[in-house]
Amino acid sequence: MARTPSNMLALGTSAPDFTLPEPATGKTVALKDFQGKPLLVAFICNHCPYVLHIQTVFARMAEEYQAKGIAVVGINANDVTNYPDDSPEKMVQQVNDVPYTFPYLFDESQQVAKAYQAACTPDFFLFDANHQLYYRGQFDDARPRSDVPVTGKDMRDAMNSLLAGMAAPENQVASLGCNIKWKAGNEPWYFGG
Numbered sequence: 001m002a003r004t005p006s007n008m009l010a011l012g013t014s015a016p017d018f019t020l021p022e023p024a025t026g027k028t029v030a031l032k033d034f035q036g037k038p039l040l041v042a043f044i045c046n047h048c049p050y051v052l053h054i055q056t057v058f059a060r061m062a063e064e065y066q067a068k069g070i071a072v073v074g075i076n077a078n079d080v081t082n083y084p085d086d087s088p089e090k091m092v093q094q095v096n097d098v099p100y101t102f103p104y105l106f107d108e109s110q111q112v113a114k115a116y117q118a119a120c121t122p123d124f125f126l127f128d129a130n131h132q133l134y135y136r137g138q139f140d141d142a143r144p145r146s147d148v149p150v151t152g153k154d155m156r157d158a159m160n161s162l163l164a165g166m167a168a169p170e171n172q173v174a175s176l177g178c179n180i181k182w183k184a185g186n187e188p189w190y191f192g193g
Helices: 049-067 088-097 111-116 153-163
Strands: 019-022 027-030 039-043 071-076 104-106 123-127 133-137 176-179
Touching (some): 049 153, 049 176, 088 104, 123 153
Parallel strands (some): 071 104
Antiparallel strands (some): 019 027, 039 123, 123 133
16 A cells, blocks of 8 residues: 555645536536535545445545535546546446545546545545635554544544634644555656655
8 A cells, every 4th residue: 555645735725626517316516506614625536445444434524524514425537448447437336335425536537636636535624614724644643553442533633623713733643544646747846655
C-alpha cells in the first residue's frame, strides 16, 4: 500500500467549483447545489484499503451530520482505465453496498481533484456555510492493519466545532491513504509519487 499524505490546502481557501455526474442516479451535482450549507468533500474510491477501512463508520457519520445540516459529497477521481474497480458501474454498487446517503461523484477528467489539490484517498475537505475551508486532514488515527479503532474522532470534532460556531481546530493532522491514481501525463504539479 502506498502511504500518501494529504497536501493540507490553506485554511480559508474557497471551495473550488465542481459540476460532476453521479453514476448512481444519472444526475449532475454541482457546488452551487450546496449554497449556504457547510459541506464536506471527501475524495474516496472503491478499492483503496484506507477507504475500505473507514467506509462503514464514515457512511454512518455522514448520514448523522447530514441530518444536522452538513452536506456531504464523495468524489472518485481515479484513472478507471488502469483501475477498473473504480469504474462508475462499481461506484453504483459501492453506494448500494455500504450504503452511502450522499452523492458519490465521478471526476473523470481529474480536474476537480487537481483544483482541490487532493493527493490521497481518503482526502477530506470541510467547508463552512460560506464554503471557506475549515478543516482538512484525517478522519481519525485508524489505519489498515493497526489496532486503533475507527471512530472518525478528528472529523467528528471538526464538524461539531463548525456547527457550534467555533474557530477552526488548531491541530489538524494530514490524512493518509493511497495516492490518487492519476492518468499518465495528467499528474498535477504537487504530486510527489
